[in-house]
Structure formats: structure tokens, C-alpha cells
Amino acid sequence: MLKTVPSFGRIGEENAFAVLARATELAQSGRDVINLGIGQPDFRTPDHIVAAAEKALRDGHHGYTPANGILPLREAVCSDLARRLGVEVDPGSVLIVPGGKVTMFMAILMFGEPGADILYPDPGFPIYRSMIEFTGARPVPVPIREVNDFAFSAEETLSLITPQTRLLILNSPANPTGGVTPREEIDKLVAGLANHPDVAVMSDEIYGQMTYDGLEHRSLLAYPEIRDRLILLDGWSKTYAMTGWRMGYSVWPKPLYDLARKLAVNSYSCVNAAAQYAGIAALEGPQDAVREMVEEFDRRRAVVVEGLNGLPGISCRTPKGAFYAFPNVTETGWPAKKLASTLLEDAGVAVIGGPDFGILGEGYIRLSYANSTENIRRAIDRMGEFLSAKA
Numbered sequence: 001m002l003k004t005v006p007s008f009g010r011i012g013e014e015n016a017f018a019v020l021a022r023a024t025e026l027a028q029s030g031r032d033v034i035n036l037g038i039g040q041p042d043f044r045t046p047d048h049i050v051a052a053a054e055k056a057l058r059d060g061h062h063g064y065t066p067a068n069g070i071l072p073l074r075e076a077v078c079s080d081l082a083r084r085l086g087v088e089v090d091p092g093s094v095l096i097v098p099g100g101k102v103t104m105f106m107a108i109l110m111f112g113e114p115g116a117d118i119l120y121p122d123p124g125f126p127i128y129r130s131m132i133e134f135t136g137a138r139p140v141p142v143p144i145r146e147v148n149d150f151a152f153s154a155e156e157t158l159s160l161i162t163p164q165t166r167l168l169i170l171n172s173p174a175n176p177t178g179g180v181t182p183r184e185e186i187d188k189l190v191a192g193l194a195n196h197p198d199v200a201v202m203s204d205e206i207y208g209q210m211t212y213d214g215l216e217h218r219s220l221l222a223y224p225e226i227r228d229r230l231i232l233l234d235g236w237s238k239t240y241a242m243t244g245w246r247m248g249y250s251v252w253p254k255p256l257y258d259l260a261r262k263l264a265v266n267s268y269s270c271v272n273a274a275a276q277y278a279g280i281a282a283l284e285g286p287q288d289a290v291r292e293m294v295e296e297f298d299r300r301r302a303v304v305v306e307g308l309n310g311l312p313g314i315s316c317r318t319p320k321g322a323f324y325a326f327p328n329v330t331e332t333g334w335p336a337k338k339l340a341s342t343l344l345e346d347a348g349v350a351v352i353g354g355p356d357f358g359i360l361g362e363g364y365i366r367l368s369y370a371n372s373t374e375n376i377r378r379a380i381d382r383m384g385e386f387l388s389a390k391a
């Protein structure tokens with residue numbers, strides 16, 4: 001018998017991919033399935049970005065690039081961070097990675113080991129916990145509560161830090177809740193972290209450009225006092241509708257940068273060369289498509305929230321960021337995962353059960369409104385018929 005190492009017995013999954021596979025299977029068998037399960041923009045990558053990749057291929061950019069990414073791209077990242085956040089970042093601390101996920105993989109590998117604690121949001125992106133468990137570290141959930149509008153509570157987060165804590169994972173705007181942590185709360189959190197100088201922070205800001213109602217996204221990069229232990233996770237996937245290009249970046253503190261670069265050398269060598277040129281075009285080209293996409297998500301957000309709040313047993317707070325709604329379904333009487341799977345099988349609506357995002361996800365489901373308004377309306381109608389029939 002082949003004997004793999006025990007840590008592989010602890011590695012988890014992202015159930016959204018399993019739901020996508022089942023939804024596709026049902027659709028291929030002739031069923032009309034509306035997919036509100038998938039966490040990716042339903043827009044095409046803007047044409048000028050695609051054109052830049054085509055040009056790069058024609059210009060002969062077919063070989064390896066430096067493992068940390070081509071310099072003009074890392075410089076473009078720095079200019080973008082200066083423009084958007086008013087912060088100065090050295091291109092020597094920017095690492096280009098094949099998707100934002102790779103940053104969390106690297107950061108958790110660097111700090112996770114048996115005996116170490118890693119704090120992560122619950123409900124939160126499932127890969128955080130999966131990777132923490134893979135390393136043998138203890139996953140310590142930071143509760144993200146509905147009463148708190150799905151924001152991090154600085155006080156509660158700080159109270160969970162122990163001498164074993166090595167890494168704190170933050171995510172705002174958040175998947176799966178759409179919660180955005182307000183600036184005052186982040187100020188408090190950073191102030192409290194001064195008492196814990198050995199705790200590194202990974203801030204997942206992949207939805208940083210998707211906030212609504214004029215709400216500010218407060219980046220952790222804006223706090224010089226923690227720059228020497230901050231890992232910023234961002235990328236092109238959501239902002240520029242580029243999930244399939246596998247393009248992300250991270251900003252690392254100096255002592256960690258070379259470790260991350262070596263992980264790149266030891267695994268994927270470098271990110272696809274043509275995609276890197278596309279990444280420059282995305283950052284340096286017109287940003288209208290980003291604005292238009294966010295405005296469209298905003299319109300759909302209103303439709304999804306109003307629709308959900310009209311359904312029996314469902315109540316939904318207005319999400320402040322990303323493109324997810326996370327309604328409370330407790331009053332329907334259905335366990336959340338069962339509700340999600342039955343909605344897919346019986347009503348042809350794909351959503352994700354809250355427990356796929358953590359222990360505190362029980363009682364919720366996640367709907368992605370990265371789908372047309374018409375489909376969102378149809379999905380809500382179907383959910384209404386389903387819930388009324390089962391009541």
C-alpha cells in the first residue's frame with residue numbers, strides 16, 4: 001500500500017468547487033440550474049487586458065520570468081497601491097503569485113506547525129482552516145458575528161491571542177459574509193497588536209475594491225507600525241474578472257520575502273509570462289470596467305437582499321462588500337447544508353451551505369450575486385416556491 005504522510009489526511013477542500021461540479025452535471029443532464037454558488041465575477045476580462053496578453057505572446061514572452069515576477073509588473077503594483085491607498089511599497093517586497101490563494105498557502109506554511117496557534121475568521125474562506133490543519137497548527141476561529149454586521153471585533157480577536165499565536169488571518173471585505181470591518185475597529189486591532197509583537201498578520205484584501213455605499217476599505221498596509229509583520233494578499237482575480245488567469249500578488253516584510261520567493265522557486269518557478277503582461281495592462285489601463293462591474297454588483301445587491309428578505313424564514317443583512325449575501329435561514333427550520341443541497345437538487349438553485357465556511361456558518365447560506373439580475377430574480381422566485389411548498 002502507498003503510504004502518504006499523515007498531514008495529507010488533514011487537508012480540506014473548497015466545497016464551492018463540488019457544488020459547481022454538481023450544478024454543471026445537472027445542467028448537462030438537461031436541468032435548468034441557476035448558479036449562485038460560484039465565487040467569481042460573471043464578466044469577461046476587459047478587452048485591453050486580453051489584448052496585452054496576446055501581444056506578449058506575439059512578442060515572444062514564452063520563457064520563464066524571475067520567480068518573484070517581472071519588475072515592470074511589481075512596479076505597477078506599487079503605483080497602484082500608492083494611487084489607491086496612498087502607501088509606499090518597495091517593488092522588492094512584492095511577489096507575483098499564481099492566484100491569491102498561493103499567498104495564504106505560503107504564509108500558513110511559514111507559521112504553522114504543531115504547538116502553534118493560527119487565528120482565522122469563522123465563517124471564512126475554507127482554505128484558511130484547511131491549510132492550518134495541514135501544517136499541524138491549531139486552528140483558532142475568530143467569530144465573525146451577524147450582530148456585529150459580520151465585521152471583526154478587535155476586542156474579541158485580541159482576546160484570543162495567546163503566547164502560542166503565530167499568525168492572525170484577517171479578511172475584509174469578506175467571503176462568505178460580505179462584511180466590511182470599519183476603520184475604527186481596525187485601528188483598535190492594530191493598537192492592540194502592539195502588545196503582541198511576535199504575531200504576524202496576513203490580511204486578505206482580495207475584495208478590497210468591492211465596497212458599497214461609499215464605504216472605505218481600510219487596508220492594513222496603511223499602518224506603518226505593523227509593516228514589519230504584515231503579509232498583504234491581493235490580486236487580479238476578482239477586481240479584473242481574471243479568476244482563470246491565476247494572477248495574484250503579495251507584499252511581504254523583508255525577512256519573509258526571500259522565503260516566499262524560494263517557495264516559488266521550489267514549486268511553480270514563476271507565473272505565466274503572458275499573464276504577467278496582462279496584469280500590467282490591468283493596473284495601468286483604464287479602470288472604468290472595474291467601476292462598472294462594482295456598480296452592477298451594487299444594483300444586484302439591492303435585488304438579492306430585498307428578494308431574500310421577502311422569503312419565508314429568511315432574513316438577510318445588507319452586505320457591505322464583495323459579491324456575496326449571507327442570509328440567516330434558521331427560521332426556515334432547515335439545517336443550512338441540507339437546505340443548500342436540496343435547493344440545488346429540487347429547485348435548481350446552487351448556493352453554498354454556511355457550514356462549509358466554518359462552525360459559525362450553521363444557520364446561514366451563501367449566495368453569490370455574480371449572476372444576472374434576471375437569474376437572481378428567477379432563483380429567488382424558485383426559492384420562494386420551494387420554501388412555501390415545504391412549509
Ligand code: PLP
Pocket residue numbers: 039098099100101102125171174175204206235236237238243247248
Ligand atoms: N481570498 C478569498 C477571501 C477568496 O474568496 C478567494 C477566492 O474565492 C481567494 C482569496 C483566492 O483568490 P484567487 O482566485 O486569486 O486564488
